[in-house]
Amino acid sequence: MRLKNKSALITGGTSGIGLATAKLFIAEGARVAVTGRDDAVFEQVKAELGENALVLKGDVRSIEDMRRIAAEVKEKFGGLDVVFANAGRAFPSAINDIEEELYNEIMDINVKGVVFTLQAVLPDLREGASFILNTSFVAQTGKHNISLTAAAKAAVRSLARSWSFEFLDRKIRFNAIAPGGINTPLLGKWGMSDHDLQHFKNEFAKFVPVGHMGEPQDIAYAALYLASDESSYVVGTELVVDGGASQL
Template identity: 45%
Template structure:
């Protein structure tokens, strides 16, 4: 029996990486799926791979206006929404002296402000009950050099799983979080690490993971499926850490 049969779902940042894999698993579980992306190449690739099964929309996660437009599109397509996986995000790592106000604001806009106002825009669209899953990060918990801004955005986003739960539960909306450790995705590829140092950086990261490898998008997606499904009906304001034991080494 499929766990998401007939559920109307939205996945932001669903044209690559964890979002793309989650969309595939949602489909396998019987869900109807809308995904968003902002990169023209990944959007076209997603359209090609998903075909007519999935609605693929362009949306800038940093734009509050775009979040309202997205909510309107979801309402027009579904009427109501059962599941939202807020996955879109950027990961910029650099020393504190390299940060500019513009870059700082961009990271918070994509990782915190946009998703927050998407939830606001979706309030009239959410079914009762509904499930919202936030994709945060173990960097909300660990202190890693050069991750100051990224870690701060993820800590803020993780906190929303609790504060929004307290506010939205009376409306029938459950909010939970999944926090991946290092996962082999295009997001990781965009960290800006020079190729000459990439192999060593990979080794250093893996050395801090007890399971001795990077995670896969599929492993994170399985946790999202659980939080999206009715199996987690008694799970509210919680966090599932999927990190191969990374946080054991804090």
């Protein structure tokens, strides 16, 4: 029970990496609030997570939503020991395809969402809390044809450093996790056919040194380490979990 008696908030916890992390945190003794926008999946998520979970609706791009979520979490949990600012999306963005709407979508979900998540929960973070940001392996290199998402995630990685310094006096640790290609519903939201999606995944796997995509649990275990007191000397860093894709 590495998170016994701890309370956690996971944004974007209704699918993929966030949902897997919520399950692991609960199994390790935590109470966990997860958020998402699509409430059609909430009953299913509640059934999967059980009685130690809160499932809350909100858009990370809205400061009002994040303040309401923070208030609901405070009322139920009293305070927070762990936040996983995980909600995010990735989109291809060749330079000539970038319109203002796409630019705002990518930057707002990935960067604005993280900024206002922290601002909303800041008063409720307990001394010694762990705040984990979800970045991406695509920001480690320039070769994935996903420039704006990479730039947004590079900004998030930078925030982990700046906020670590800013909140040293409150002993709040900020660290990032950079997932590689992980088998979640995210890629399915790009509008590819099932056939094309499978082809994309097969081709992608060939370029991963370990030979396959990651699973959501691979990131959940990294988040568990950063959330637990085992990582109390780890501050402002980024843990890359990508099967070597950006490192070898």
